[in-house]
Amino acid sequence: MQFAVLSLFPDMFTSPFAQSIIGKAVEKGLLGIATHQLRNYAAGRHQVTDDTPYGGGDGMVMKAEPVCHGIEDMRHRYPEAHVVLMTPQGQRFNQAEAEHLAQKQALVFVCGRYEGFDERIRSYVDAEYSIGDYVLTGGELPAMVVMDAVARLVPGVLGNEDSARQDSHSDGLLEFPHYTRPAEFRGEKVPEVLLSGNHARIQEWRRNEQCKRTEERRPDLWQRYTQQHKSDN
Numbered sequence: 001m002q003f004a005v006l007s008l009f010p011d012m013f014t015s016p017f018a019q020s021i022i023g024k025a026v027e028k029g030l031l032g033i034a035t036h037q038l039r040n041y042a043a044g045r046h047q048v049t050d051d052t053p054y055g056g057g058d059g060m061v062m063k064a065e066p067v068c069h070g071i072e073d074m075r076h077r078y079p080e081a082h083v084v085l086m087t088p089q090g091q092r093f094n095q096a097e098a099e100h101l102a103q104k105q106a107l108v109f110v111c112g113r114y115e116g117f118d119e120r121i122r123s124y125v126d127a128e129y130s131i132g133d134y135v136l137t138g139g140e141l142p143a144m145v146v147m148d149a150v151a152r153l154v155p156g157v158l159g160n161e162d163s164a165r166q167d168s169h170s171d172g173l174l175e176f177p178h179y180t181r182p183a184e185f186r187g188e189k190v191p192e193v194l195l196s197g198n199h200a201r202i203q204e205w206r207r208n209e210q211c212k213r214t215e216e217r218r219p220d221l222w223q224r225y226t227q228q229h230k231s232d233n
């Protein structure tokens with residue numbers, strides 16, 4: 001999987017992609033990450049990438065020319081790429097979208113700063129994503145969130161192929177509770193069934209816990225899950 005990023009702050013991507021599981025995947029050549037300085041696509045001596053909004057108002061707006069010029073160069077460099085714009089106005093990113101993006105050969109992330117993008121930029125990208133209903137200072141952290149969620153779905157990135165499939169959200173439910181040694185911690189015991197060695201009982205207990213948890217903590221997911229399973233039958 002090739003990731004490319006168009007940003008005014010490409011250095012922000014260095015450390016997160018040099019560590020841990022993602023760092024190892026980069027070393028192994030399973031993931032490539034290339035960052036591109038958006039300012040290099042801006043014209044003139046001052047290489048300005050933002051300007052005041054037409055109609056007035058607070059803040060600055062990302063200019064169409066440098067961003068579109070940058071996107072065109074990305075499409076030239078990565079002809080297979082799916083180009084995504086990070087914006088609080090985008091489609092809400094979730095596990096299903098991570099799975100969809102993980103099928104692509106290359107992803108380009110366009111990260112903005114300031115109040116937002118000139119509206120005319122939108123027609124140059126393939127998708128717009130928001131990572132949640134809150135506003136960050138730029139698209140870099142959201143792009144890293146999406147990249148991380150996609151990267152761990154790329155075959156070989158996680159050691160154990162099953163661990164991505166068993167995640168919270170991958171089947172529309174939250175994950176079951178996990179325990180490791182010791183069997184008793186400060187008076188709290190690990191549920192007996194997990195020590196039983198009875199695989200079928202353990203599976204059943206875990207499924208039950210998943211349902212209980214999802215219903216209690218995420219009624220929105222639970223409703224979707226029960227509706228889907230109703231229509232399956």
Ligand code: ADE
Pocket residue numbers: 086087088129130131132133134135136137138139142
């Ligand atoms: N840029 C600023 N806030 C954002 C968010 N919540 N999601 C995606 N991009 C953003």
